[in-house]
Amino acid sequence: MTYNFNDIEKKWQDYWAKNETFKASNSSDKPKYYVLDMFPYPSGAGLHVGHPLGYIASDIYARYKRHQGFNVLHPQGYDSFGLPAEQYAIQTGQHPAVTTEANIKTYRRQLDQIGFSFDWSREVRTSNPEYYKWTQWIFIQLFESWYNNDSNKAEHIDTLVEKFAAEGNVTVNAACDENIEPFTAEDWNAFTEVEKQEILLKYRLTYLAETEVNWCPELGTVLANDEIVNGVSERGGHPVVRKKMTQWSMRISAFAERLLQGLDTVDWTDALKDIQKNWIGKSVGASVTFNVIPAVSSSAAETSHKIDVFTTRPDTIFGVSFMTLAPEHELVSLITTPKQKEAVDAYIEKSAKRSERDRMADVKTISGVFTGAYAEHPFSKAPIPIWIGDYVLASYGTGAVMAVPCGDQRDYDFAKHFDIPIPNIFEGVDISEEAFASKDNVKITNSDFLNGMNYKKASKRAIYELEQMGQGEGKTNYRLRDAVFSRQRYWGEPFPVYYVNGMPQMIEAEHLPIKLPEVEKYLPTEEGEPPLGRADVWAWDTESNSVVSNDKINNTTIHPLELNTMPGWAGSSWYFFRYMEDAANRDGVFASEEALKYWENVDLYIGGSEHATGHLLYSRFWVKLLKDRGFVNVEEPFKKLINQGMILGTSAFVYRVDLLSHSSTTSKEFKDPSLNKPIYISYDSFKKYEDLYKFILNSKISAEDKNAFANGNGFTKGLASIIEDTVFFDLLNEEQKETVSAFQELFETVKKDIYSQNTGAIIEGLKFSPIHVKVQYVNASDELDIEGLKTDGEFGEDFKDAEFILEDGVYKVGRDVEKMSKSKYNVVNPDKICADYGADSLRLYEMFLGPLEQYKPWNTAGITGVHNFLKKLWKLYIGEHGLKVKDAEATKDNLKTLHKTIKKVQEDIENFSFNTSVSTFMIAVNELTAQKCTSKAVLEPLLVLISPYAPHIAEELWSQLGNNDSISTAAFPIFDESHLVESSKNYPISFNGKMRFTLELPLDMSKDDIEKTVMAHEKTIAQLDGRTPKKIIVVPGKIVNIVG
């Protein structure tokens, strides 16, 4: 009986599905454990072998926890709204729902064949109306919430209305828009409904506001900060420009401090926590108000300008020698003197034209203009010149800085560039070369009442004095911006919002979901409205509470609906709660109180680190809101989080021989001539030519000769010239001369085969172009399957007539590690791996490749190692005549191997070190095979150890051993130390720290006896060669080291 993995795997996958083996229960005596993967976006390309890495790891852990007696929730679903389906819809006209459905089918088939222990009964899809009904519902909760800084909680908007009605807004301490006019209770009660709504909008946790957004014209939508990488869109790499638009925003900044503090309570990697910390960007300091000194000519009405700045260094306030405003700052036009106006306007215009990207790329150039105005120093009352400069960002702090050139390098550079004085306020510090930016080990001087103080004391005192004068206070700033929530796209959640007189109104929760309308095209309208602007049936009837045709809009009972949709992160910010509820009970709630209470939050979350500032931050934000509002019980969604690394592809290259030539005429149309049939040289030849070229360039020849050789034309022109020129030829050794003659031969062959059309060309030499080929045609020894390549359905034509020059009878390809991608032809499909080697081999190999968190290259060749292991494992149980396992008593060695393995595997799983446990299994099977072990008492528990990793073979052998139930809930074997107790140790005997030989000695031997035995040993005497050792170190149970 052989190991027939395809049949076995099919059999058990069917069994698990039929028996609902992995269905989680919401009521159990067992302790709960929730293992979750970041759910996939179902793309059209399907899965490649890199995708399941994290799923396999989490599946091993989930299965392990079941063996440990936990009630495990391990669900899976799809983040099925998103851009690619919509882009595809724009191109083909196919409804995104249709393509998404098809893609999900493929994903499901691929996931099923790998044997995951998912509870599919709880599947969610973010694009399913039954699901996004609750995404819309959460949006309404955000709209109906405000953030009370006094209670440090989000509260229902009604509590705010009550406060306004009783006390006005002056006593309210809320996270809200800036520049809200103060009003009294009487004012509030006198406001019209529209006025009230306008004010409340400035307090709500999701609000409609005209904001400067990142507009991506190519994608036709706005992007959040985390969706932009290096100034271009993360998806597609399109340019992004600043644009003012009315958008829904999320007041995530209200939660900045809690998002920061919460990081201390979760078990995430420091790397990930640091990324979030930096993104939140907390800085503690003070806000300081500077009064602008009125211009002599100005009238009384213009005299009261103030500039607020934020600083982290209030201790350096006496070092201020100028101020800088962002060019966009609203005061600039008000304070600029007539004399400076022209220069200032020119500067503003110039910097407005520079894109965000230019400004980012060009941080070295110092630019700025003096406004002609002065501010008054709050303490010294000295006049301080006010400049504008684009190194100050309008979007951070107040868009203005107090410049302290002696303590800040940017201020220093600016001051140097424009010859502004640089007063030194640091005792004993030299600032002639650069600013002194450190806060530590320095005392303040030349600073009036701050003299002699350190950073901490001086900051406190400065803030106190500013407060006394009413010109400042202690303040904390965060870099975290409110998140733009509107997208001008079709394939996303519609907002449950309609507009009455331009004011947004929420649709009552009972009427949800508001389903995505049909449109005839997925593009923006001619007027530039989002795609939903094309929907004919997209108006809200407040009487029938239903979506009705647009032509019925009367603005009394029937109103237009919101045209934007929600961003990708909306649906993924709460899906982990949805899994907690049984699919059967999901109608009335997003998840029931009991379910939420039972499962609490995710115990283990596995996914990519690219979600650090997106999904993982937004989820934490929504969870905090839901908790404050009493809908869930937890403050953090993910207790422990692991980022799996990426699996890279190993690309394969063939080297095409191309001609290097120039035209004998002056024709501009000239192209390098081509060959009648393409010729490819193998990697070894390519490498030889390349090495030779490098060798000559690095040789000691004159610059002239070198120039003649390389001539800036790529290496093979040079190689061609070697043939004729002895200067180079004489440098070479025999082997290199052989390489040259091989090259010459190739050159001659090629010359005979030049495509005749380009007779005007003068051939100078050859060049070699590396061409990607599909990795499936390359074997473990990097040999190319030429026939396979020539008959490939997609590219066979390109290679059909090609000549591959063999070496030793084979064609070897070059290899390089790159990201796995379709365009590099290095994608490996798990379907083929499962068919050829089985899912258990795939699972083991993905783990065997290396540590989970690490980036590592995939090389299909290596899978034979784990596949052979599974065959050996099978043979340990099943012989030619069937089951070999007997009730025979286990030997001491058998038990030692088993318990050593239990210990190691358990430690490995708990440390998420899955690669090392695969090695441990191999060692165990090798040892037990050598021991000819047939004992059921050893081989049965071994299956439980292996079952999380290779569940199919484990189930099959488990049932062959006579078990009727699935192995999935069998108890994990208990480690028994007593089987590992040894009586002797093979001591390494080292001399001066270098191991020379080993010596088997009893473990209970005393230190003195060990020393005596070792010193008396003939090899020791030989090593010492008559010398007397200075010192002998004996560590019983470990090592002996003889010094001298």
Next chain:
RNA sequence: GCUGAAGUGGUGGAAUUGGUAGACACGUUGGACUUAAAAUCCAAUGUCCAUUAGGACGUACGGGUUCAAGUCCCGUCUUCAGUACCA
């Protein structure tokens, strides 16, 4: 620039507390079996010197601590990731 992670054979990687560096695999070489191939099995495999015995060197580089360093300390270089005028 700042922050974080990492550098070990031809390759992926192991060495969890300072104690035999290179486990386990891949690849390579040789052998067995076979008409042959595949599959399987056995042996060798860090580099260099040496017929052997054995020796020298070796965990990015340069120092240091220690009887003993891949592991600890100081400095340098390289790669990757995040971030980027954040006041």
